[in-house]
Amino acid sequence: MPNNLNHNSAIKGRSLKLALLPIAGITLILTALLAALYLTQLSKISLERGYHLSRLFAQLTYQSMHNRLLLQSVVHTSVTDSDIIAVRVYDLNKSPLIHSGPRFSPEANINPEKFGLDPSHQELGDSTLYIVPIHADHDAFAPFGWLIVEISTDDFTLLEYKTLLLAMLAGLIAACLSAYLVIGYSRQISEGIEQVLKGIKQLKKGQHDLHIEATELTEFDDVFNALNALALGLKETQDDIQRNIDQSIEDLRETLETIEIQNIELDLARKEAVEASRVKSDFLANTSHEIRTPLNGIIGFTSLLLKTSVSEQQREYLRTIQSSSQGLLTIINDVLDFSKIETGRLQLDYIPLHLRHVIEDAMQIMAPAAHEKNIQLILHIDRNLPSHLLGDPLRLKQILTNLVSNAIKFSSGGNVILNAILKTTEETQVEVEISVQDSGVGVSEQDREKLFQAFSQIDTSNTRKHGGTGLGLAVSKGLIRRMNGEIGVKSSGQGGALFWFTARFGVEQESYQQEATHLLANCHFGMFSANQQLANHMREIIKSESGILFTGTSIPEILTLVKSQSQLNQPLEVVFYDIEPQLERNFDLQSLAEFVDKLLLHYSCKTVFLTTPSARRAIEHNLTNIQCDYLEKPLIQSRVLSLLRNELMPEKEETKLGRKITPFDTRPKILAVDDNPANLQLVGELLNGLGMDVTLASDGKQAIELAERQLFDLIFMDLQMPIMDGIEATKVIRNKESGKRRTPIVALTAHAMAEQKSQLLLAGMDDYLSKPVSEAQLAHIINRWLKARNLQKNWLKVENSTEISPSEATLTLEAPKIVDINRSLVLANNKPNLAKDMLSMLLIGLNTDQDNVKLHYSNNEYDALEAVVHRLHGGCCYCGVEALRLAAHDLDKSLQCKDYSSLKEQVEKLDSEIDNLQAWASEHDLDVLFETEEPQTGVLSTK
8 A cells, every 4th residue: 555655656756747837837827927017108198197197297287387386386285196296396407496296206316417308217116207309399498497206116016916916816726737637647547556556466376367447538448359359368367377287296296206216226236336346446456466476486486487498499489488478467467557546546655757768667677678679769858848847757657657658559660759848847846758750550540539438449450560458548548637638649640540639737946956067078979770760769868968079861961960960079989780680691790890990999989889779799709809888778868877977987977977966054963763673773864964953752752842942944744653553643743742843754664655644644644655665755755844944055965766666565566575675775785794784673672573463463462463464564665575564564454444354364474474584584595695795685585
């Protein structure tokens, strides 16, 4: 109702504005015009009447001008008129003669000097003053005097007021009448609109039984009829819709019941599929592990047999067994990696990575296969690309090996070129693009789509030329995705295929500083090769240390070049002679010897042959007196530069590179905590070698006491220790640091699982290192956490280690050995005494650990068993006892995960490896093993 009132008021207001106001305005304007016109006419009539009376009195006065008494009588008689107020007569000299009536109004301005021949008037407040000349009718230009008459205007003023009042009344009556008509019409309009709104609201509410009655205003009849028809149509439509909805709801209810049944079936099927996938993955993991163990034994013993005296036929059989076993091991590893990727359990390491070394290692691994097919492996690396990165070198090498293997498999000669370029760079990360280009048959457009799918191959026919499982590229794609990269393939310009991938790596800016070296500055070299790509590869290596390389494609061209450079007093130090793969069996040995002798005798230029191992053996066997050096393909930068520095130019002091460690401004104070004496001693030795001030502690309680007595710059904390473990010790140290300087704490753990890593960070630790740790890893951690402390003058620089990471050791092709002396030396930073002491300490406590393992296992004391196995595993990490370390690792991991299903087999495996190690120790003298220049390796392997 209030809305209706508002609508009615609005309609009435608009009606008044649109109709009443114009009518009222027009009426007022007309009334005002008529009243003004009437008043003007009244004013004219009043003036004319005044002039008429004045002239009449002037004529009477003229006739009496000669009779003063008569003149006085006429003047006094005229004043008796009710409209005439006063009369005054002036003579010819403009002097007053007679005045009758009261004085003239004070407003009157009478100046006789201005009397003229024409009559004039002066309007006063309530009267009008008329000045009329007195003259004869026949002589208007000779007046006898002047007559001044003041006539009242009250009658005319009253008439004016009456006129205005009547006009106002007439206008008001007209306006009221208009308002009445307009309001009545607007009321009819508002009623009609109200009926329309009421009907629309009813339709909006769904009340379709609408019927609107007609009103007085017939103009709304059509609207009302239309609304009534609309309501009727909507009612019919609503009835149809409701019937359809009821039918649809019924159909939907039946469909939902069917879908619910299907969902239950799908859920059951999904659970079965997930369980089947889990069982399959576990089966693949367990089966691959079980197969790999005897396979490693086959490969290991085959390698040992090849070193013994066997016939050529037997050697060929053994090589076939070794090649087949390695191929089978590669397939097993691919299946295991694919299973881990598929289930999301594959985790990448984030450790120091030397990109060139990783790529060159992959090239070396595939070199034998390339040599068999006369293929050259060539590497080009962007000079702007940082060499020291952070990532997973093992998985990157696996990707490169897969791609290079495919390139060799589908090529029958020519070059396989690896390119690494810097794609994008950020403050702490870089994106690298690596491509592998072959000279094979290429990949068609339709085959590229399925190329990276699991178990997919280009040729699946029974007569296919190339074998394989089709998992290599699928595994590589999964690894690259975890490196935040992409992989693809396109046709190369030479007709082959070009596989490319991108990956993101961290930048090891804290630990390594890129320094420009000029160790080969002012040194000139020559190269004979018909392979331009190989020549470019060598030029990049020489140019990396400011050397200059000249190339030629024929022997005469090289000899001319050597001669000309000698005449310019810029002699060539070395000529690299490329023996092309296709000419290895047909090259002229005599001409080769003459070429080498000529260069050496006439120009003092040395020769380096770029060969395959088979070509080198042929040259060495047939040319025993030739003075030359060899570089086996593929070209490895470190080998080339090492040869040039150490063997060919020993007299140049600047070419002698040693291991450099940049000192700190002040020796950082490092606290190392570990309950295993061997591990603690090794970490202490490594830190001392890096120039640290090291303090050692054997448990968490002792670490807390030392941390209270002095401030350390960094703490390396073992996790599982007696008295107080590393996590509890870290919490106590953090509580005592409240309000003080925070000391970085790095966990030392044998294997940190994902949930354990989160637990370490929550406890207050800042980072972690997995055992065994190397000097490079310690240097990386120290530089990372001490950078913010400004303790360093320059960054610590440590040579890239060639040691194998623990994860890589499990995937090597050789069987795990009982004791690997070379490995123990690498882990001990090439310190024989330290390596011997660590192995001795492990052997001393081995009997006690074996007894404790059996005792705790028989009594189901799993927590105590875990502590013993964890300590034993930590001691194995630095001694080169890979077989025992793997057995302890598997048992330790099962105990941490509370998985006791295969505990019996794992305990028996550990006990067997302890027996093997003790048997080995009884047969070998450690003093002898660690005193020889070339340490021997234990020949016993796991059974």
